[in-house]
Amino acid sequence: WIDEITMEELDRDPNPIYERLRREAPVAYVPAVGMHVVATRELCLQITQDPQAWSTVIAPSGGRTFGKGTVLDSNGEQHRRIREWIDPQLRPAAVDTYVEALVRPQAQRILERIEDLGAADIQEAYFAPVSVRAVGDLMGLTDVPSETLVRWFQTLALSYGNAAVDEHGNFADPAPFEAGDRVKEEIVATVDPMLDHWTAHPDHTLISHWLH
Numbered sequence: 001w002i003d004e005i006t007m008e009e010l011d012r013d014p015n016p017i018y019e020r021l022r023r024e025a026p027v028a029y030v031p032a033v034g035m036h037v038v039a040t041r042e043l044c045l046q047i048t049q050d051p052q053a054w055s056t057v058i059a060p061s062g063g064r065t066f067g068k069g070t071v072l073d074s075n076g077e078q079h080r081r082i083r084e085w086i087d088p089q090l091r092p093a094a095v096d097t098y099v100e101a102l103v104r105p106q107a108q109r110i111l112e113r114i115e116d117l118g119a120a121d122i123q124e125a126y127f128a129p130v131s132v133r134a135v136g137d138l139m140g141l142t143d144v145p146s147e148t149l150v151r152w153f154q155t156l157a158l159s160y161g162n163a164a165v166d167e168h169g170n171f172a173d174p175a176p177f178e179a180g181d182r183v184k185e186e187i188v189a190t191v192d193p194m195l196d197h198w199t200a201h202p203d204h205t206l207i208s209h210w211l212h
Contacts, residue, residue: 140205
């Protein structure tokens with residue numbers, strides 16, 4: 001039955017499949033995604049707590065989306081080095097110092113725009129723009145419109161989640177990856193001039209910190 005699992009079923013509702021995997025095959029190779037799936041909490045804890053026996057392996061679709069050398073795809077010393085410059089501003093104690101001023105004003109402005117609509121898709125109208133605006137501003141992308149940030153995020157998320165493979169292990173649908181590639185080109189074109197500025201004029205933003 002594991003060989004008959006489809007990507008459509010996983011996208012629609014993976015919970016019944018994971019419940020059966022936990023009962024019958026807590027570690028199983030799922031051909032639809034070309035990966036082994038670990039379905040129980042106990043085994044996931046064993047993996048995360050034994051870095052000598054297990055290493056981080058990004059999903060093939062994630063590797064196709066973001067390439068090599070990312071924090072998602074690294075282990076050991078390489079992972080530690082990347083985390084050293086990513087982590088400081090994202091630790092809970094650091095976040096506590098800026099999250100209120102960063103998020104609440106944006107959330108209030110977005111609520112003011114939608115509170116009289118009568119009905120709205122809460123994810124599309126509120127949660128997505130609040131989250132991308134907060135993270136975008138923290139990174140230094142204050143001049144990039146929220147709509148653009150949402151589109152970038154959603155397109156890359158679809159590319160990252162495009163895990164379906166055919167019987168030969170090749171990706172079944174290249175279109176989400178191609179859309180992700182176009183978004184990455186947009187991001188590079190947007191951020192490259194900012195890097196030139198931050199090289200000479202560093203500030204408190206995440207990207208400036210990472211650059212230096």
